[in-house]
Amino acid sequence: MPFWHEDVAAWESAWQAKGLPAFPRITLTPADQQGVLTFNIFPLLKAFRGDAQAAAKAVLEPVEGVQRAEVVKGFVNVSFSPAFWRSFLQAVQERAPSGYTRLQLERGQHLMVEYPSPNTNKPLHLGHLRNLCLGEAVCRLWERVGARVVRANLVNDRGIHISKSMLGWKKFFAPATPQTTGKKGDHFVGDCYVAFERAYRAEVEALKQRGLPEEEALVQAPLFQEAQALLRAWEAGEPQTLALWRQMNEWVYEGFEATFRRLGIRFDKVYYESETYKLGKKVVEEGLKRGLFYREEDGSVWADLTAEGLGKKILLRRDGTSVYITQDLGTADLKFQDYPELTRSVYVIGNEQDHHMRLLVALLRKLERPYAEAIYHLSYGMVELPTGRMKTREGTVVDADDLLDEMHSRALELVEEDLPESERHEIAEAVGQAALRFYLLRVDPTKNIVFDPAESIELKGFTGPFLQYGLVRARRLLEKAAEKGLTPALQATPDAIEPAEEKLLQQLYGLPEALMAAARSFDPALLAHYGYELTRRYNEFYQSLPVLGAEEPVRSFRLALTQAYQIAMEAVMETLALPVPARM
RNA sequence: GGCCCCGUAGCUCAAUCGGAUAGAGCACGGGAUUUCUAAUCCCGCGGUUGCAGGUUCGAAUCCUGCCGGGGUCGCCA
Numbered sequence: 001m002p003f004w005h006e007d008v009a010a011w012e013s014a015w016q017a018k019g020l021p022a023f024p025r026i027t028l029t030p031a032d033q034q035g036v037l038t039f040n041i042f043p044l045l046k047a048f049r050g051d052a053q054a055a056a057k058a059v060l061e062p063v064e065g066v067q068r069a070e071v072v073k074g075f076v077n078v079s080f081s082p083a084f085w086r087s088f089l090q091a092v093q094e095r096a097p098s099g100y101t102r103l104q105l106e107r108g109q110h111l112m113v114e115y116p117s118p119n120t121n122k123p124l125h126l127g128h129l130r131n132l133c134l135g136e137a138v139c140r141l142w143e144r145v146g147a148r149v150v151r152a153n154l155v156n157d158r159g160i161h162i163s164k165s166m167l168g169w170k171k172f173f174a175p176a177t178p179q180t181t182g183k184k185g186d187h188f189v190g191d192c193y194v195a196f197e198r199a200y201r202a203e204v205e206a207l208k209q210r211g212l213p214e215e216e217a218l219v220q221a222p223l224f225q226e227a228q229a230l231l232r233a234w235e236a237g238e239p240q241t242l243a244l245w246r247q248m249n250e251w252v253y254e255g256f257e258a259t260f261r262r263l264g265i266r267f268d269k270v271y272y273e274s275e276t277y278k279l280g281k282k283v284v285e286e287g288l289k290r291g292l293f294y295r296e297e298d299g300s301v302w303a304d305l306t307a308e309g310l311g312k313k314i315l316l317r318r319d320g321t322s323v324y325i326t327q328d329l330g331t332a333d334l335k336f337q338d339y340p341e342l343t344r345s346v347y348v349i350g351n352e353q354d355h356h357m358r359l360l361v362a363l364l365r366k367l368e369r370p371y372a373e374a375i376y377h378l379s380y381g382m383v384e385l386p387t388g389r390m391k392t393r394e395g396t397v398v399d400a401d402d403l404l405d406e407m408h409s410r411a412l413e414l415v416e417e418d419l420p421e422s423e424r425h426e427i428a429e430a431v432g433q434a435a436l437r438f439y440l441l442r443v444d445p446t447k448n449i450v451f452d453p454a455e456s457i458e459l460k461g462f463t464g465p466f467l468q469y470g471l472v473r474a475r476r477l478l479e480k481a482a483e484k485g486l487t488p489a490l491q492a493t494p495d496a497i498e499p500a501e502e503k504l505l506q507q508l509y510g511l512p513e514a515l516m517a518a519a520r521s522f523d524p525a526l527l528a529h530y531g532y533e534l535t536r537r538y539n540e541f542y543q544s545l546p547v548l549g550a551e552e553p554v555r556s557f558r559l560a561l562t563q564a565y566q567i568a569m570e571a572v573m574e575t576l577a578l579p580v581p582a583r584m
Numbered sequence: 585g586g587c588c589c590c591g592u593a594g595c596u597c598a599a600u601c602g603g604a605u606a607g608a609g610c611a612c613g614g615g616a617u618u619u620c621u622a623a624u625c626c627c628g629c630g631g632u633u634g635c636a637g638g639u640u641c642g643a644a645u646c647c648u649g650c651c652g653g654g655g656u657c658g659c660c661a
Contacts, residue, residue: 032604040603074642160661273661315659316659324661350655354588446589450596452595461623462609480620510600513600540625543622546620583621
């Protein structure tokens, strides 16, 4: 049983049978220490009266293939025999997809992952890209460990922000369309929104000149009043308003769809807020009837969550219209009606909405929805510029499509010039995307990212192209071997394992654990770091040891090692949704 | 002001939920190609983990206080 999760499970049951007080933690041995696996036996020392040797002996009893075990303080560093590694490589060849790169440990889990849930008044920006990369990677991670996943996108297609872009079009752009202007639909609508905002700001400034305080000015500006009227007309179902709304959303969807397609992302289910917000109102009515919520004198409806430390929250405005959280309540219900077998409902949403998500869960608990506990908010940090937050008003928002284009052309400069033009662009797209996506995935999701447009994104070092390059080289090596009639079929066991080989084997051995850890913590960065380290070790191996030129049985062992690396790395790249070019 | 998150090399980030001498990349300096792709590899430089206490075999990690940054807090989504 040469795979991590199978080994560990077998060892643990053996220890349990022997009544060991606590399972030692098992990790890959740090690079500066001798060994492959480290068993942390500090917690066992008391039971063995400080006799580390005795504790180590008990722990290692069920472990097969041990070549050397060294006890250092509370650590037992173990390395494996060449025969063990040979059987490991054999197992990778024979059952990689079912036991190594795809696991069944979370079988029975059924997730819905909601992302990126954009508004329909602006094109996608860098923050959405982080959301998309994270959401997609999390879906693929959970699929890899045996779960079923529904990718859901909730489109925020109604609300005051849409009214604003509609007004922007009416006043400054009509009758132009994306077709007549040659613009991508989402960008076209974004321009309408910006035009509205600019005019609106001017009105607010004028009112402030006349002595109105800012808060008053913001509400009293004629354009804002008009936008609100438009929202009411929309809710009342006024036909002309609906027609324009539908038209503008169509433009936006076409634009979004193009970007999603470029990123290789498709959704199983799309929810539209315009269809779910009424469900939310029903949920609020239910809460009112059951006395869980209350109505103020002005007609607005509230929930009192002070006991939960969340204060009071408005659920319906005094004019009866719904707010953001209202539709979220309805959508939460709908998700579990559509997919009753869900075990988890994941929301990939920025950490600026931590409070909002806490409110949502608290309200669902109040309503005694059992699935309130199944909700998981994958809260991620913002992408900031060195100068601070991206701001529409200051024109510092980094547009997703523009950035993808820029990455493409930066990568193109590095591609060999004597290749056909279409292939050069194919490679450039793969390299540019991998650079960008890896950059967004390599950091802890909870942390903010500082994106420096001046320095932009590296193509060397701890990057996506670094990972691609290692894999491309390995593939070419195996192709060359095949041309010479050499296969990775294992021959006799080599007498000894070189240090560079052992370091690579160690990392390969850790793949199942890395996949599990990344999925369970909803953290693709763990797998990104794993993949980087794996590539480093392969590069070192590749650089220092000959493969095709080696003597048997070392040659076939190294070919098998290269093949195992290819299998593991392809799994990493696929899971993180990083494209790999045929060559580079 | 209340609540939440964060502070690690010049910069961008790690450190496998309390473990070994805190590690990578970028930048900077030096080196490697008659051999499977040099987008690579090797060597060097770089740290009082914001500050001060506490908890214990052991703290970047946990607790308390302070300093600094960000987010959020009854009708934007």
